[in-house]
Amino acid sequence: MGAVPTLGVVAIDCPDPVALAEFYRAVLDWGAPDVSDDGHWVTLPNPAGGAGIAFQRVPDYRPPAWPSADNPQQMHLDLEVTDMEAAHARVLDLGAKLLDDKPKGFRVYADPVGHPFCLCAC
Template sequence: MGAVPTLGVVALDCPDPVALAGFYRAVLEWDAPEVAEDGHWVTLANPLGGAGIAFQRVPDHRPPSWPSAENPQQLHLDLNVTDLEAAHERVLGLGAKLLDDEPKTFRVYADPAGHPFCLCAC
């Protein structure tokens, strides 16, 4: 590896890293996560070789209050889909909460820990 970094993971704070990794594993249909011995850090590796997602236990985690700036989202994940309706039903069944369905080409959801993410059919 040289002096120019590559993106390894995007890390999300949450109260239960194992549970949130399980949610995203199901959404993305990725392989089983790697769980640190103490359970405070869980990593989902991208099977296609790109950046993965990590989950870090924060005992006093406060979920973002989208779209309010009271407790801002700070970041969100955009997940690309080709069938927005089918993907919508799927993520709701996995525990996501719909936050905004006004846009025609994407929808905004909260994961079980409250982090916003979008399903994009743009």
């Protein structure tokens, strides 16, 4: 490894790492997550070899409020799609909640524990 780091995972706080990993596994159509022995840390490896997503259990988790400065989103994922209507129906069926469909080229959703994410057809 050199002095320049590479991105390994993006870690997301949540109340149930296994459940949230399963949601994103279904959304992204990735393989099975790697679950720690105690279930407090779950990694969803990227099958293409890039950065994955990790989920960590946080006691007394409070979801972000979008849009709000009181409990800000702190981060979100942009997921690129080529068929917005099909992707929209799919994520809603998997448990996402639509937050905003007004912006041109993308839509904002909340995952099952409240983290915002966008479907982008930009």
